Amino acid sequence: MLGYALRRLVSVSVTFFVVSIIIFLMMHSIPGGPFDAGEMPLTQEVRQRMMAQYGLDQPLYVQYLNYMWGAIRLDFGVPFQSPGETVAGLIGRAWIPSLVLGGLGVLVGTPLGMLLGMAAALRRNTWIDYLASAVATLGLTVPVFVTSMLLILLFSVWLNWLPSSGWGEPKRWILPIIAYATIPLATYARYTRAAMLDTLSKPFVTVLRAKGLSERRIVFQHVLRNSAIPLVTVFFPMFLGTATGSIFVEAIFRVPGLGSFFVSSIETRDYPLEMALMLILAILFALAYLLSDILYAWLNPRIRFGGGSE
Amino acid sequence: MTRLSPDHLVSVEGLHVSFSGIQGKVQAVRGVSLHLDDGESLGIVGESGSGKSVSCMAVLRLLRSPPAQISAKRLEVAGIEITRASKSDLSAIRGGVASMIFQDPMTAMDPCYTIGQQIVETIRTHRGTPRRRAREEALRLLKKVQIASPEAILDSFPHQLSGGMLQRAMIAMALSCRPRVLFADEPTTALDVTVQAQILQLIKEIQEEMGMGLVMITHDLGVIAETSDRVAVMYGGKIMETAPVERIFEAPSHPYTRALLDSVPGQGKGRGRLTEIPGSAPDPSSPPEGCPFHPRCPEADARCISSDPELVKVTEASAAACWRLS
Numbered sequence: 149m150l151g152y153a154l155r156r157l158v159s160v161s162v163t164f165f166v167v168s169i170i171i172f173l174m175m176h177s178i179p180g181g182p183f184d185a186g187e188m189p190l191t192q193e194v195r196q197r198m199m200a201q202y203g204l205d206q207p208l209y210v211q212y213l214n215y216m217w218g219a220i221r222l223d224f225g226v227p228f229q230s231p232g233e234t235v236a237g238l239i240g241r242a243w244i245p246s247l248v249l250g251g252l253g254v255l256v257g258t259p260l261g262m263l264l265g266m267a268a269a270l271r272r273n274t275w276i277d278y279l280a281s282a283v284a285t286l287g288l289t290v291p292v293f294v295t296s297m298l299l300i301l302l303f304s305v306w307l308n309w310l311p312s313s314g315w316g317e318p319k320r321w322i323l324p325i326i327a328y329a330t331i332p333l334a335t336y337a338r339y340t341r342a343a344m345l346d347t348l349s350k351p352f353v354t355v356l357r358a359k360g361l362s363e364r365r366i367v368f369q370h371v372l373r374n375s376a377i378p379l380v381t382v383f384f385p386m387f388l389g390t391a392t393g394s395i396f397v398e399a400i401f402r403v404p405g406l407g408s409f410f411v412s413s414i415e416t417r418d419y420p421l422e423m424a425l426m427l428i429l430a431i432l433f434a435l436a437y438l439l440s441d442i443l444y445a446w447l448n449p450r451i452r453f454g455g456g457s458e
Numbered sequence: 459m460t461r462l463s464p465d466h467l468v469s470v471e472g473l474h475v476s477f478s479g480i481q482g483k484v485q486a487v488r489g490v491s492l493h494l495d496d497g498e499s500l501g502i503v504g505e506s507g508s509g510k511s512v513s514c515m516a517v518l519r520l521l522r523s524p525p526a527q528i529s530a531k532r533l534e535v536a537g538i539e540i541t542r543a544s545k546s547d548l549s550a551i552r553g554g555v556a557s558m559i560f561q562d563p564m565t566a567m568d569p570c571y572t573i574g575q576q577i578v579e580t581i582r583t584h585r586g587t588p589r590r591r592a593r594e595e596a597l598r599l600l601k602k603v604q605i606a607s608p609e610a611i612l613d614s615f616p617h618q619l620s621g622g623m624l625q626r627a628m629i630a631m632a633l634s635c636r637p638r639v640l641f642a643d644e645p646t647t648a649l650d651v652t653v654q655a656q657i658l659q660l661i662k663e664i665q666e667e668m669g670m671g672l673v674m675i676t677h678d679l680g681v682i683a684e685t686s687d688r689v690a691v692m693y694g695g696k697i698m699e700t701a702p703v704e705r706i707f708e709a710p711s712h713p714y715t716r717a718l719l720d721s722v723p724g725q726g727k728g729r730g731r732l733t734e735i736p737g738s739a740p741d742p743s744s745p746p747e748g749c750p751f752h753p754r755c756p757e758a759d760a761r762c763i764s765s766d767p768e769l770v771k772v773t774e775a776s777a778a779a780c781w782r783l784s
Contacts (some may be wrong), residue, residue: 244541246614276571289521296547350565351560351565351566352566352567352568352569353563353629354515354520354560355558355560355566355567356568357520357552358518358520358552358553358558358560358585359552359553359557359579359580359631360548360549360551360552360553360580360583360584361549361579361583363545363546365583369579370568370570370571370726373570374568374569374570448569448570448614449569449570449615449617450617
């Protein structure tokens with residue numbers, strides 16, 4: 149098990165290295181640059197001085213090595229769009245609202261989705277099942293900015309229960325958390341239903357009934373554990389995807405989160421910020437998949453023991 | 459079939475099972491009556507789709523309902539009416555009074571738990587034995603089913619064992635609460651031929667040693683010959699013939715039984731020549747009028763096509779459903 153984890157950790161490092169090169173090259177192959185002519189064109193001389201100041205006049209591999217040397221010490225340089233602080237500082241500051249709202253959204257939505265999916269699977273072809281399917285389909289097809297608008301309309305405009313936007317007091321968190329929770333809720337309702345129905349149709353469930361186990365024990369001790377295996381794989385990547393902030397949710401609820409920087413850093417050719425965001429996401433996703441795989445192996449003895457003799 | 463008294467271990471009378479599906483109602487079992495006493499061994503033989511497995515699943519109420527619809531004049535195990543049994547009665551019967559082993563041992567165990575954990579779970583469900591003692595009991599059971607290195611097997615996961623070992627473990631689990639009857643649903647079909655004989659031998663030995671009732675469901679007359687005292691031949695959801703095992707092989711009364719014997723190498727009268735039964739088993743969603751076997755029966759006449767024969771006594775211990783006999 150430990151050997152397996154270490155092997156996977158090495159492959160994650162290789163992945164990270166390759167991804168960093170790809171990102172770096174892609175960033176530099178985008179036409180245009182940060183000091184290109186806009187509303188107030190710079191003179192040739194000033195542009196060159198600026199380029200030199202940020203090291204952009206050096207060969208690409210030197211730029212890459214310089215960059216990576218800094219990056220592994222969390223020094224990603226200074227964001228062009230906000231020269232008063234460091235990239236690391238900006239990301240750290242903006243990430244907190246995204247992590248809190250997105251993270252809580254996932255932590256609320258996932259168990260609710262699982263419960264809904266379980267109820268649907270155990271009460272197949274009843275109104276609970278149809279409700280779960282409707283919720284799952286709506287949650288996955290209605291874009292989150294529509295959900296957000298409807299939430300504001302209902303809870304802020306009509307009922308006047310909750311503030312429509314902002315960040316700060318926890319009361320303002322509720323609507324964005326609900327908006328974020330719809331996606332894991334819908335995803336998990338669907339996955340849980342499918343996984344449970346699949347497990348319930350397995351012959352060993354009939355054997356468990358023939359052994360005289362109660363239906364409750366069969367579901368919680370056996371069916372849930374067998375069904376959890378595919379669910380685990382979805383969790384960490386989904387958590388990360390949500391906890392890095394959605395540009396739509398953050399724009400609608402006016403949350404000063406990370407989401408908007410993904411777009412603004414590309415628009416303004418803010419290489420340091422864009423690189424840092426991509427690198428951090430890449431390593432976090434690699435780690436999320438690693439964690440999924442380890443948990444998967446822990447839950448599934450067939451993987452833990454190297455597949456058996458067959 | 460024969461007279462039913464309330465003291466049979468298993469009593470089935472007029473059992474009907476149907477499945478409602480998209481294509482309408484499928485009648486899997488159409489009026490089956492059976493009984494079994496302690497220590498007795500009943501073989502149920504038939505082609506796939508004859509209703510033999512479904513009948514036994516119905517006895518332990520293991521069919522999901524819906525889609526299954528079960529009705530019976532009587533469906534009793536150890537004096538408890540199964541169709542009206544409470545959850546706790548049902549739990550006590552399943553695995554306690556009546557155990558079942560299944561066709562494919564590779565898919566019959568939960569892949570996430572060890573063999574030991576699954577046997578211990580069964581013991582503790584029925585007897586509430588402390589975990590440590592239940593584990594010792596599981597080890598003793600694995601020794602009893604003659605499994606090699608039982609200590610290691612106890613901590614193995616299902617995927618680490620071969621089919622034959624798993625079926626032995628399944629038998630150990632089924633026996634863990636000293637059931638009065640064991641339903642064996644094609645227990646050797648998924649196994650290698652060499653292993654099949656060993657498993658049958660083991661089931662037979664244990665049955666005799668424990669004085670347990672045995673219902674052996676199979677399509678293989680060879681298995682019936684080795685394990686059963688009494689045989690019920692099923693076709694199209696009905697019992698065609700029931701008789702002591704010797705009579706089935708030596709003097710079968712029903713044309714279907716004869717046809718079945720003729721299609722087995724080295725069995726029946728036509729030794730050396732193998733014949734097949736022409737045609738195919740009836741479609742359970744639209745069974746033929748009259749005797750279910752008439753479309754394939756060489757002796758069928760107008761009466762067989764128009765009305766369905768009842769089981770009638772042929773000798774004191776045997777009965778058959780065929781117009782030729784009345």
